[in-house]
Amino acid sequence: MAYVFEYFVLNIFKMYWYFPKFFKNNWVDSVFGAFMSQSLFVPIAGTMLTLFNKGWKWRVGVSFTYVVVERIFTKLGIYKNRKWSTAYTFTAMPFYFFILSKWWDSVQKGNKMIVYISVFLAYWVNYTNVLYFCLVLFNKYRFRIGLLRDKYWEHFILVPLYTFVSGFIGTLTTLHLNRKVKLAGIAVLHLIDRLLFRYKTIRPSNSLSLFSLIPIHLMVLLIGEYYYSLIRKIK
Template sequence: MRKPKKQNKIPFIIMLFIHSSLLGYSFYKSKNKKQLFTLLMADIGFAYLLEYVVLNVFHAYTYKPRVMKKNFFDNVFGAILSQGIFVPFTAVFSTFLKIGWVGKLLGGVYFSLVELLFLGLKVYKHNWWRTIYTFILIPLYFKISDWWNILLDKRNPLVRFISLFNMILVTEANLLFLFASTRKVRFGAGKFHSWKEHFIIVPLYAISVSIFSTVSFLKQNNWSAKLSVLLMTIGLDQIFKKRKVVKEKFHAADYFTVRILAIFLYGKFSDLVYGVRKTSEMEDIQDKMLKINQKQT
């Protein structure tokens, strides 16, 4: 096996510093950090969904940051850096500064030049993808981020629902990548589960968990919602095991610890998107009594 080339990491590290600085500036100046975080996670979720189709299914390009030993993991890790950090961080920065179409087109030019540079440095390779696709899609992606932020301001029900779904999806996808890279879990069909199969099946698993979790936390972030999500994920895991679609090396204590912590995090995401809602009938009664007293005074 070839040893990782240290020089391959340098362009990715430079890009990480640049785009983290853009996001850091946006959060530092923002007066509504909760909504900005929601927008960020929504933008990352959209990028992940596109990447699933373009990279995992149709293998449009290959990343070579030489961070991970296995080429398949290294490729996906490069995609996470690109679609989870470089592009979404810049989209949030663009939306925060209210950059117009000229700036968005310049953003398309910038990412196209970066792509050409990465091709020249051989840390990235096209299979069937073309740089013109990047030039066209980046400004559109930035514009979608703008629209999404406006609809978040208006508390659009569908936008808030999809935002919560994306927040959970991003977390599930990153956790599953961590578990796969540490050999804790592998999805696939048949006796031998290839990593190619894994990265096609695992996003579908993450999407299933995310949809159910979003629906569960839609009305309340309470113990009933948390318990229903926990039971659903346990049941889904058991179905996958019986169908021999997944191989796991988790100790029960580790599994439940990670799953319970994730569920509590999803509840916090729900509060972030929808606000902290009443969790008991007593609070409803107290609220009504307070309103009556205010009217009397």
């Protein structure tokens, strides 16, 4: 859920900016800050509040803590608000924690739609994270169609769309507990990769490097399978 929020607020509208100074490129650096925030710190807090069944006082208290951290980071130059406001953070976070608690209740009750969306979100987040680190560590799989002057801004808009489709296909293969369906899913993902390479949307060094995406698809598929198995045990 945090990634869905971040995609629009950071990737598209650039309402704030991170400056952790781990990478030279500003976009890569900012997205790494977003990764730390939306993949680790905020979801961990939400998970703990949900599992220990904490109410609104705790939600507001934790939100206030994050507001203080945000202000400190702003003073240190690690974070900068543009169109965003700290007041928005303080207002939105308690409701985010509330939604998580209701979502968890629905998972425990076996709500099929919530379970399916949870599996999909697991796929989407893991695909997005893996491709991010492929780019920053190995300079692989940059997405580009040429509509925006800033190639990295365009990349970080396109990648979540690619991983959205990949995550949807992965979810379908997981929900159909059939080996042939899973193999067909991998084949479809590879076909999409080849089409994107042909039309120069994805920029690996050569067509052979597309085959290195297959182990990534398999790895994320295994993670999705494991995640779904945990949810089924909860049900």
